[in-house]
Amino acid sequence: MRLYLTFNHKNVREPLIWKLAQEFAVVTNIRTAEVKEDMGLVGIELKGKTDVVEAAVAWLEQHGVHVEPIEQSVLEG
Amino acid sequence: MSIVRALKCRECGSEYEIAPVHVCEFCFGPLEVVYDYDALGEGFTRELIESRPQNMWRYKELLPIEGEPTVGAEVGFTPLVRAKNLEKVLGVKELYIKNDAVCYPTLSFKDRVVSVALSKAVEFGFTTVACASTGNLAGSVAANATAAGLKSYVFIPHDLEVGKVVGAGVYDTSIVAIEGQYDDVNRLCSEIAGKYPWAFVNVNVRPFYAEGSKSYAYEIMEQLGWKAPKHVVVPMASGSLCTKVDKAIKEFVKLGLVEDAGTAIYGAQATGCSPIARSVKEGTDLIHPVKADTIAKSLAIGNPADGYYANRVMKESGGWSEDVSDQEIVDAIKLLAQTEGIFAETAGGVTLGVAKKLIEQGRIPRDESIVICVTGNGLKTLEAVQDQINPVRTIKPSLKAFDPLAEADLAANK
Ligand SMILES: Cc1ncc(COP(=O)(O)O)c(C=O)c1O
Ligand SMILES: [Zn+2]
Numbered sequence: 001m002r003l004y005l006t007f008n009h010k011n012v013r014e015p016l017i018w019k020l021a022q023e024f025a026v027v028t029n030i031r032t033a034e035v036k037e038d039m040g041l042v043g044i045e046l047k048g049k050t051d052v053v054e055a056a057v058a059w060l061e062q063h064g065v066h067v068e069p070i071e072q073s074v075l076e077g
Numbered sequence: 078m079s080i081v082r083a084l085k086c087r088e089c090g091s092e093y094e095i096a097p098v099h100v101c102e103f104c105f106g107p108l109e110v111v112y113d114y115d116a117l118g119e120g121f122t123r124e125l126i127e128s129r130p131q132n133m134w135r136y137k138e139l140l141p142i143e144g145e146p147t148v149g150a151e152v153g154f155t156p157l158v159r160a161k162n163l164e165k166v167l168g169v170k171e172l173y174i175k176n177d178a179v180c181y182p183t184l185s186f187k188d189r190v191v192s193v194a195l196s197k198a199v200e201f202g203f204t205t206v207a208c209a210s211t212g213n214l215a216g217s218v219a220a221n222a223t224a225a226g227l228k229s230y231v232f233i234p235h236d237l238e239v240g241k242v243v244g245a246g247v248y249d250t251s252i253v254a255i256e257g258q259y260d261d262v263n264r265l266c267s268e269i270a271g272k273y274p275w276a277f278v279n280v281n282v283r284p285f286y287a288e289g290s291k292s293y294a295y296e297i298m299e300q301l302g303w304k305a306p307k308h309v310v311v312p313m314a315s316g317s318l319c320t321k322v323d324k325a326i327k328e329f330v331k332l333g334l335v336e337d338a339g340t341a342i343y344g345a346q347a348t349g350c351s352p353i354a355r356s357v358k359e360g361t362d363l364i365h366p367v368k369a370d371t372i373a374k375s376l377a378i379g380n381p382a383d384g385y386y387a388n389r390v391m392k393e394s395g396g397w398s399e400d401v402s403d404q405e406i407v408d409a410i411k412l413l414a415q416t417e418g419i420f421a422e423t424a425g426g427v428t429l430g431v432a433k434k435l436i437e438q439g440r441i442p443r444d445e446s447i448v449i450c451v452t453g454n455g456l457k458t459l460e461a462v463q464d465q466i467n468p469v470r471t472i473k474p475s476l477k478a479f480d481p482l483a484e485a486d487l488a489a490n491k
Contacts, residue, residue, distance in 0.1 A: 004105075031105050070100055071382070074263050074279060074280060077212065077453075
C-alpha cells in the first residue's frame with residue numbers, strides 16, 4: 001500500500017516508523033519526506049500481508065498519525 | 078494536431094509515456110501533462126480560434142486528447158458578465174463574473190474536466206468510468222458517460238443533499254452511497270480505483286482530467302478581448318482549478334495570444350474547510366489536513382491533492398488567499414443573485430465572499446480588472462438559502478387580496 005503519513009507537532013519527533021517495523025511484519029520503503037519543527041509528511045510504501053498492513057495502518061492512526069492513500073482526497077466536488 | 082509530449086512528475090521531473098497513470102513511481106509525486114509548444118508553429122492564432130464553434134474545444138491543441146473529442150463536444154463557452162451592479166456595491170471599477178453556473182450539460186465547471194477525462198478514457202479503450210464525488214462531479218460523470226454510451230459508477234457520501242443525489246442518479250449510472258466518515262470514503266474509493274479496470278476520473282486519468290479546467294481561463298482571456306485579467310478569484314477544493322487557471326494564462330502569454338498582465342491569482346475557501354487558505358495566510362507550504370465542516374460541500378476537501386501547488390501559484394503570482402464563514406457564504410450568494418441575477422451554488426458564495434473581503438482588506442485594488450469565478454449552480458444547493466429568501470406571501474386568487482399587498486409595498490417604497 002502506498003500512503004502519505006502526516007505527523008503533527010506532538011508526534012513528529014517520535015521514531016514511529018522504526019517502531020512500526022518492529023511491531024509488524026511489513027517492509028517500509030520511504031519514497032519522500034519533508035519534516036519540519038511542528039509537522040512532517042512522509043510518502044511511504046508498506047508491503048506485507050493485507051491484514052498485517054491494515055493492522056499497521058490502524059496502529060499508526062492510534063499513534064496520532066494521519067494516514068491517507070497517496071491519491072489523497074479522492075472525493076471531489 | 079496533438080502537441081502533448083509526455084506526463085511529467087511535478088516533483089522529480091521524471092517523464093512517462095501517455096497512459097492512464099497519475100503518480101510518479103519514484104517519488105509518488107503527481108504527474109502532469111506537458112506539451113511541446115514549439116510544435117504549434119505559427120498557425121495557432123486568435124483568428125483560427127475565433128473561427129471555430131463556441132465551445133471549450135476551440136482550444137483543443139492545448140487539451141490532452143488526440144483528434145476530436147468523443148465526449149462533451151458541446152461543453153463550455155459560458156458567459157463572461159460585466160458586473161456593473163456589483164461594481165457599485167463593492168466599489169470597484171472593472172468587475173466580471175465568469176458564469177459556469179450555466180455550463181452545459183450539468184451546470185458546473187466539472188463538465189469541462191469530465192469531457193476531457195472521458196474522451197481520454199475512450200481513447201485508452203476503457204468502457205467503464207467512475208468517480209467519487211460530493212455532487213457536481215458525480216452528476217457530470219453520470220450525464221456525460223450516459224450520452225457517450227459508457228458505463229459509469231459514481232460514489233457519493235451517504236449524507237448528500239437530495240438535489241445532488243437525484244442530479245446524478247437520474248442518468249443511467251450505478252450510484253453507490255458510502256457509509257462512514259470522509260476518510261473512510263476516500264480510503265475505499267482509492268482501493269476501488271486500484272482494483273477495478275475503470276477510468277477513475279479523479280484518480281488514474283486525473284492528469285488529463287485536470288487539464289480541462291484550463292479552458293475556463295482561456296475563455297476568460299478571449300472574452301476580455303484577448304487580455305489577461307489583473308486579478309482572478311478562484312474557489313478551491315483540491316486546488317486544481319487554481320493551478321490550471323495559472324497554467325492557462327502562462328500558456329496564452331507564451332504563445333503570444335495575450336500580453337502578460339502580471340495576473341494575480343487568489344484562492345477562496347470556506348472557513349470550515351480552509352487548509353490551503355490557512356497555509357497561505359500562515360506562510361507555510363505544507364498543508365495541514367482538516368476535518369471539513371461547512372455548507373460549501375463541493376469545496377469540502379480536507380486534504381487537498383493540489384494544495385501545495387495552489388499555495389505556490391498564489392504566492393508566486395502575487396495573489397493571496399482568504400476564507401469566509403457559512404453566513405458570509407449565504408450573504409454572498411444573495412448579493413450575487415440580487416445584483417446580477419445570477420444564482421450560484423455555495424462555492425460561488427465562497428468566491429464572491431472572499432473577493433469582497435480581499436477588496437475591503439485592500440489586497441485587491443479597486444481600480445484594476447477583477448474576474449470572479451462562479452463555477453456551479455445554486456439550484457443544486459437550495460438547502461443553503463431556502464430559509465433566507467424574501468418571505469413568500471400567499472393570497473387568495475383575487476385582485477381584492479392582491480391590492481392591499483401592492484399598496485403596502487408602494488407605501489413601504491419597495
Ligand atoms: C462548483 C465547484 N467549484 C469549484 C470546485 C473546486 O475544484 P478544485 O478541486 O479544482 O479546486 C469544485 C469541485 O471540487 C466545485 O464543485
Ligand atoms: Zn517523481
